[in-house]
Amino acid sequence: MTNRNDPAFRTGSMQREGAMRDDRLNWWREAKFGLFIHWGLYSIPAGRWKGKFIEGIGEWIQHTDRIPRKEYSKLVDQFNPLEFNAKKWVSIAKKSGQKYIIITAKHHDGFCIFQSNVGKYNIQATPFGKDPLKELAIECNRQDIKFGFYYSQTQDWFHPFGNGNDWDFDHSMNNQDKNFDDYVQNYVKPHIRELLTNYGPIAVIWFDTPKIITNKQSQELLDLCHRLQPNCIVNGRLGNSLGDYCSTGDNAIPNNLQNFDWETCGTINDTWGFKIDDNNWKSAEDLIKNFIDIVSKGGNFLLNVGPTSDGIIPKASVDKLLRIGNWLEKHQESIYGTTPGPIQNLDWCKTTKTIENIYIHVLNWPSNGKLVLPNLGKSIHEVSILGDDKKTELNFENFNSDVIIQCPVLPPDPIVTVVKIT
Numbered sequence: 001m002t003n004r005n006d007p008a009f010r011t012g013s014m015q016r017e018g019a020m021r022d023d024r025l026n027w028w029r030e031a032k033f034g035l036f037i038h039w040g041l042y043s044i045p046a047g048r049w050k051g052k053f054i055e056g057i058g059e060w061i062q063h064t065d066r067i068p069r070k071e072y073s074k075l076v077d078q079f080n081p082l083e084f085n086a087k088k089w090v091s092i093a094k095k096s097g098q099k100y101i102i103i104t105a106k107h108h109d110g111f112c113i114f115q116s117n118v119g120k121y122n123i124q125a126t127p128f129g130k131d132p133l134k135e136l137a138i139e140c141n142r143q144d145i146k147f148g149f150y151y152s153q154t155q156d157w158f159h160p161f162g163n164g165n166d167w168d169f170d171h172s173m174n175n176q177d178k179n180f181d182d183y184v185q186n187y188v189k190p191h192i193r194e195l196l197t198n199y200g201p202i203a204v205i206w207f208d209t210p211k212i213i214t215n216k217q218s219q220e221l222l223d224l225c226h227r228l229q230p231n232c233i234v235n236g237r238l239g240n241s242l243g244d245y246c247s248t249g250d251n252a253i254p255n256n257l258q259n260f261d262w263e264t265c266g267t268i269n270d271t272w273g274f275k276i277d278d279n280n281w282k283s284a285e286d287l288i289k290n291f292i293d294i295v296s297k298g299g300n301f302l303l304n305v306g307p308t309s310d311g312i313i314p315k316a317s318v319d320k321l322l323r324i325g326n327w328l329e330k331h332q333e334s335i336y337g338t339t340p341g342p343i344q345n346l347d348w349c350k351t352t353k354t355i356e357n358i359y360i361h362v363l364n365w366p367s368n369g370k371l372v373l374p375n376l377g378k379s380i381h382e383v384s385i386l387g388d389d390k391k392t393e394l395n396f397e398n399f400n401s402d403v404i405i406q407c408p409v410l411p412p413d414p415i416v417t418v419v420k421i422t
């Protein structure tokens with residue numbers, strides 16, 4: 001039984017029953033943590049247009065301010081990210097404990113940040129000229145990180161037959177369905193073909209905002225991805241309940257354990273694409289707690305950064321990611337390759353498990369250091385603090401069906417201490 005009525009999935013997407021592709025998904029199920037990168041022309045205005053502050057998320061600036069495509073597309077002349085360094089970006093993901101990277105190949109503004117022979121609105125038209133996705137693909141391969149592409153398959157504010165730009169185009173005219181199908185067949189599909197042919201093994205194609213896409217069109221795209229790269233997984237925002245796994249709504253974490261494959265994508269501040277005025281940063285502590293919450297309910301966390309138009313990942317994002325990485329280095333055993341643990345209904349702790357161990361992530365440390373865990377049974381051999389170099393065994397006792405563990409009065413880890421039960 002799946003529990004897809006959770007509000008977290010309301011604006012996200014569903015995955016068809018029985019459509020899980022175990023072989024394809026195995027690495028992803030173990031990976032737990034990925035880096036999302038939103039990078040495109042919108043990083044140049046960075047939330048301001050003609051000196052005016054524009055509300056909303058950075059990558060939506062063209063839509064929010066109804067900027068004519070003729071005007072917006074002139075940004076190609078300015079896109080020259082001389083500081084871009086694929087090695088640095090991939091190293092940040094690596095040090096943060098992230099196992100996969102997904103970058104926007106084409107977002108809703110329609111600009112392709114890769115070299116394409118389909119249309120001219122792509123990186124070749126910029127002074128930069130090089131293909132950053134190629135450099136990232138090579139570097140991910142070097143550093144053993146899986147690599148994937150975000151691709152906006154329905155919304156395209158540049159292409160006249162794409163969806164969403166009602167300030168330059170009149171989409172109420174006849175033939176809208178026919179035109180959109182033309183767009184899917186002769187623009188989207190050739191792009192997907194390029195992305196899955198020119199960059200080596202691609203782990204994920206991450207579609208977004210399905211809107212008007214039909215079941216037939218979604219199915220054809222899914223088949224195309226799997227035909228070109230049978231191991232490539234496709235997220236559920238492809239639309240029409242198709243795809244290999246579900247995405248929740250943005251930043252949404254379900255309330256309960258889910259027994260299907262799902263992922264939350266989230267921001268570190270409020271925007272996805274770089275926005276100079278957005279300094280509403282989440283703390284590393286909160287991000288770690290969200291991550292643990294997600295993993296304890298069976299999900300993956302795809303955490304976003306929005307690099308600047310120079311090609312720099314904002315320092316605040318890097319700092320948070322590295323702090324997550326530091327915590328993970330000590331606690332990786334309780335996260336990677338685990339499944340949701342047996343205790344699911346307590347606010348102060350989140351649990352994961354492997355065949356031999358249960359991991360109790362203590363989000364709020366009790367003032368007396370005593371942990372009372374319900375219904376754990378009587379087959380416990382040993383209890384210790386994960387990452388404790390001295391491997392001190394903790395005292396515990398069974399009381400009815402509870403297990404009471406005596407921990408130190410002060411939490412050993414300043415962020416989240418993990419108690420390991422064998």
Ligand code: FHN
Pocket residue numbers: 057059060208209250265272
């Ligand atoms: O509209 C997009 C948004 O810009 C961003 O890409 C997010 C990431 O999940 N997806 C859409 C909104 O859900």
